[in-house]
Every structure is written in structure tokens, then in C-alpha cells.
Amino acid sequence: MYKVIGATKTRAMRVMWMLEELGQPYDHLPCAPRSNEAKQYNPSGKIPALVDGDDVLTDSVAIMQYLADKHGALTAPPGTAARAHQDALTFWLIDEMDAILWAAAKHSFVFPQEQRVPEIKDSLKAEFARSAAILSDRLDGPFLMGEEVTIPDLLATHCINWSIGAGFARVDDKLGNWAKSMRDRPAFKAAATREG
Structure with missing residues (x-):
């Protein structure tokens, strides 16, 4: 197990x-x-x-x-163009959403006080908003890669949830409603309700 x-x-x-x-x-x-x-x-x-x-x-x-x-x-099968497209979106999400949220966290509570630069957070929030708008424009179906849920869906939803907890501006309604539909999945609820 x-x-x-x-x-x-x-x-x-x-x-x-x-x-x-x-x-x-x-x-x-x-x-x-x-x-x-x-x-x-x-x-x-x-x-x-x-x-x-x-x-x-x-x-x-x-x-x-x-x-x-x-x-x-x-996931799409390894060695396929579909997998390369999926990987590209996964890496984009890490670069353009996760990394921004992590930088904001470091300057909020991870770094020692003397190493924090709180002023950077406004720029990070603006950059995240641009990325969220790009992701929203890309969303053209029930899931980011089309008709089937894949890793990018879980990753993007996690980043959107994190952004809410971090006090970033809400994503647009299209992306927000999509993220809510992902949070409504039984698997998400089962994981979220585990202790710890």
C-alpha cells in the first residue's frame, strides 16, 4: 500500500x-x-x-x-503528441502558477522576517492574474486537455485553491466555476477530508 x-x-x-x-x-x-x-x-x-x-x-x-x-x-500515453501537450501544460502550470504562489508564500511566512520582501507580493498577484486569464482562455471543454481529466486539472485546481487561501484575487467566473466542479469530485472531497 x-x-x-x-x-x-x-x-x-x-x-x-x-x-x-x-x-x-x-x-x-x-x-x-x-x-x-x-x-x-x-x-x-x-x-x-x-x-x-x-x-x-x-x-x-x-x-x-x-x-x-x-x-x-x-494521463496521455508516453511517447504521444497528446502527452507532450499535457506535459507542456503541466510545466506551464508549475512555472506560471505554482512558482508564483510559492514565491508569495516564501515572502509571507517561509523566509525569516529579515529576508522577506512583502512589496513583491503585489507583482506576484498581478502575474498570477495574467496566468489565470490565459488558463481560462485555454479552457474549452470539461477538462483542460479535453474530454478526460488529467494531471493538469488536478494541478490547476490545487493552485487556484491555494491562491484563494493566499488572498489573491478571485479567478474569473469561467475558471472559478470549473475549479468548483473539480472540487465537487468525490475523489477531491475524499482526499480533502482526511485528517492532517
Whole structure:
């Protein structure tokens, strides 16, 4: 059985949601980043980590793609143009949404007070809004890659949720309603209600 390391209110939620979508059972060790528990699985203390047998995998997106490939779901097949398009969107989401949110978090509570530059957050919020508008324009179906839910859907929804919690401006109605429909999925609800 898989074991997910990391608190639900972190990027570990992405992995938990993925496992729920795949119908795979898992144990969950909720712990904070850089905690002693987290460092047992990743020397840097970063979460999430996924234990699969003797393997410990790190990085939420790498874990999600591993699980999708292993179980043959929520992804286009490797070596196809569809997969390259999916990967391009995944990497874009990491660069243009996740990285912005992470930079804002670092300047809000991660960095020591003397290293924070609060003034940067206005620029980050504006950049996130531009990215959200681009994503909204791209949305032309029930899911980002078309008719089937894939990794980018989970990743984008997680980033939109994170932006709300971080006090960023709301995304437009089209993207907001889509994200709500993703949060209404039984797998999302199952992952979100786990302790930790």
C-alpha cells in the first residue's frame, strides 16, 4: 500500500487526490515541511513524499506522473503528441502558477522576517492574474486537455485553491466555476477530508 507523507493543506493534497481518483488505497502521515518526520523520507524535509514499497519518491508533480503512468489513468500515453501537450501544460502550470504562489508564500511566512520582501507580493498577484486569464482562455471543454481529466486539472485546481487561501484575487467566473466542479469530485472531497 502507498504511504503519503505530508499535511493535507500542502502539495501532499495533490498526491492524495490523485490516489483517490485512481481508486488506490493509501496510508497518510500528516506532517509539516522540514519536520523530523518529513526528513525521515526526504533529507531536505520537503513534502510530499510517496512511499511505494522500497522506493521513496519526492516532488508532487513527479509523484503524480509516476502514479498516472503506473496505473494508466489521468494521463496521455508516453511517447504521444497528446502527452507532450499535457506535459507542456503541466510545466506551464508549475512555472506560471505554482512558482508564483510559492514565491508569495516564501515572502509571507517561509523566509525569516529579515529576508522577506512583502512589496513583491503585489507583482506576484498581478502575474498570477495574467496566468489565470490565459488558463481560462485555454479552457474549452470539461477538462483542460479535453474530454478526460488529467494531471493538469488536478494541478490547476490545487493552485487556484491555494491562491484563494493566499488572498489573491478571485479567478474569473469561467475558471472559478470549473475549479468548483473539480472540487465537487468525490475523489477531491475524499482526499480533502482526511485528517492532517
